[in-house]
Structure formats: structure tokens, C-alpha cells
Amino acid sequence: MRRHATKWALGALVTGLLLAPSHGALAHLPNIFEAGELxxxxxxxxxxxxxxxxxxxxxxxxARMTPATPLAIPVEILVPxxxxxxxxxxxxxxxxxxxxxxxxxxxxLLPRPLPEGAGAIVARYEREDREVIFESFxxxxxxxxxxxxxxxxxxxxxxxxxxxxxxxxxFVLGFGxxxxxxxxxxxxxxWGDYAY
Amino acid sequence: xxLPLSRHPTWPLAATFWALLCASCGAEQGPECKAxxxxxxxxxxxHGTHTNVDRFLPExxxxxxxxxxEVCESACRRGIPRLREQEPQLSCQQGGVP
Numbered sequence: 001m002r003r004h005a006t007k008w009a010l011g012a013l014v015t016g017l018l019l020a021p022s023h024g025a026l027a028h029l030p031n032i033f034e035a036g037e038l039x040x041x042x043x044x045x046x047x048x049x050x051x052x053x054x055x056x057x058x059x060x061x062x063a064r065m066t067p068a069t070p071l072a073i074p075v076e077i078l079v080p081x082x083x084x085x086x087x088x089x090x091x092x093x094x095x096x097x098x099x100x101x102x103x104x105x106x107x108x109l110l111p112r113p114l115p116e117g118a119g120a121i122v123a124r125y126e127r128e129d130r131e132v133i134f135e136s137f138x139x140x141x142x143x144x145x146x147x148x149x150x151x152x153x154x155x156x157x158x159x160x161x162x163x164x165x166x167x168x169x170x171f172v173l174g175f176g177x178x179x180x181x182x183x184x185x186x187x188x189x190x191w192g193d194y195a196y
Numbered sequence: 197x198x199l200p201l202s203r204h205p206t207w208p209l210a211a212t213f214w215a216l217l218c219a220s221c222g223a224e225q226g227p228e229c230k231a232x233x234x235x236x237x238x239x240x241x242x243h244g245t246h247t248n249v250d251r252f253l254p255e256x257x258x259x260x261x262x263x264x265x266e267v268c269e270s271a272c273r274r275g276i277p278r279l280r281e282q283e284p285q286l287s288c289q290q291g292g293v294p
Contacts, residue, residue, distance in 0.1 A: 045250075069248050070245045072247055072252060074268065100281070100282050121278065121282070147268075148271055149268075149275030151236060151275075151279060176257075177251070
């Protein structure tokens with residue numbers, strides 16, 4: 001009887017270990033974001049981290065996704081927590097048909113005119129001192145503007161990223177949450193692009 | 197007939213181990229996201245749409261880890277006022293402390 005119980009206990013332990021979540025593997029799917037090139041997000045239901053760098057003050061980054069139905073998605077913009085980037089506050093806007101007409105102040109912030117028939121949601125920094133987060137995949141500290149759940153309509157949506165003050169430096173545009181075991185892609189072979 | 201736990205010390209050990217594992221198995225849907233999902237539901241009624249909020253639902257991906265849950269709750273808290281800006285007819289409220 002006792003041997004039987006021990007077998008069950010060992011079975012439970014092994015099953016537990018197999019089913020236990022491996023938090024080290026939880027991550028956004030990383031990708032390099034190049035200025036001046038349209039980055040297409042094939043599956044808007046997955047979580048992404050787009051790593052870019054403003055080398056020039058007027059660099060402009062653009063990504064496109066085409067959700068099949070309206071979609072609620074958390075988005076945030078992060079900046080490496082380094083002294084030289086303390087004033088680096090890039091912004092993003094979601095641009096597309098069905099989004100609200102931006103206020104005059106928001107429109108003045110946009111880096112280019114809105115396409116015909118498009119509205120926009122312009123991100124904000126919730127706190128002047130910015131929230132600090134620890135990103136567990138690259139194990140680095142970042143400032144964030146604050147993750148915000150946005151509702152985007154179905155159809156073609158563009159994400160614009162620019163630097164309103166003309167500051168340069170790295171940033172990450174994060175979509176979704178660290179929510180599942182995702183292929184880290186070529187993160188390790190391009191570590192210098194992702195980490196800092 | 198069940199096994200008396202005291203006569204089988206492996207059982208409490210296994211139970212403890214299992215409990216420790218499940219403590220890191222995930223989180224529950226938080227009040228901010230519950231309110232956010234409800235708010236999006238209100239938006240859908242107004243617009244005749246069906247928004248994908250799967251990630252934020254009780255069984256959604258948001259609640260797979262404590263860190264993910266924290267990010268989602270934070271995102272939902274900020275999301276509700278943005279949603280009201282998008283659609284001023286919405287009457288939904290924040291889920292937690294205003």
C-alpha cells in the first residue's frame with residue numbers, strides 16, 4: 001500500500017514538473033524596427049516587441065497590422081533605463097479608419113498629415129517621471145509610458161513612432177503581454193540589437 | 197477507503213510541492229480588466245461590433261503569470277478613460293480605485 005502511495009506521489013511530482021510554467025520562456029516575439037521601412041505584423045493576436053533606434057531626430061518608424069475584427073490590445077513604448085536617455089521620450093500613434101479625430105493639440109504632435117479618412121489615437125506619458133519596469137527576457141530595466149489597452153477597429157491600422165523632441169536613442173514598441181511560450185526568433189544572435 | 201495522510205509522509209510532501217507549483221500557475225482576472233471588458237461590451241452594443249477581448253477574459257492570456265496580470269491590469273486601468281474619449285457616450289467606470 002505504501003509503495004503504491006509513493007508511486008502516486010512521484011507521479012504527481014513528475015507531472016507537476018512537466019506542467020509547471022517556465023517563466024523564462026514567456027516573452028513578446030522580438031523584431032527589429034527599421035526607420036523608413038514598413039514593418040508588417042502578420043498576426044495581431046500575438047505579442048510583439050519591436051526594437052528600434054532613432055539615429056536621427058527626424059527618423060520615422062511605421063508598422064502595419066490588419067485585425068480581422070475590432071481588437072483590444074495593450075500597447076506601450078519603452079526606453080532603456082540609461083542616464084543618457086533620460087530625456088528620450090518617443091511617442092506612438094495608432095492611425096487608421098474608424099479611429100477618432102484627434103484634437104488640434106494631438107494633430108500638431110503627429111509627424112505627418114493623417115491619410116484621407118483616417119483618425120488617430122496618440123499615446124501619452126502618464127507620469128512625468130515615467131514608470132520603470134524590468135523586462136525579464138533581456139533582463140534590462142526600461143522606462144515605459146505606461147501600458148494602455150486600446151481598442152482598434154478591424155482593417156488596416158498603422159502604428160507611427162517618432163521622437164517629438166528630436167532626441168535620439170533606442171526604444172521598444174511593445175504589443176500585448178508576456179503571455180505564452182513564443183519562439184524568441186533570432187534574439188540571441190542579434191543580442192546587441194535587443195539588449196543594451 | 198482513502199489513505200490516512202499521517203501514515204504516508206510522502207503525501208503531505210507531494211501536496212506541498214504541488215501547492216508551491218500552482219502558486220506560480222497564474223493569476224485571476226483583475227477588477228480593472230473586468231471593468232474594461234464590460235466597457236468594451238458597451239462599446240460593441242453602441243457600434244454593433246464584436247471586439248476581440250480574449251486576452252483579457254478570465255481564461256485569457258493576461259492571467260498566465262503574475263507579471264502578465266500586472267501589465268494587463270495596468271493597461272486596462274488606463275484603457276477605460278481612453279475608451280471613453282474614443283466614445284463619449286460610454287458610461288462605464290474604472291474597476292478599482294479611481
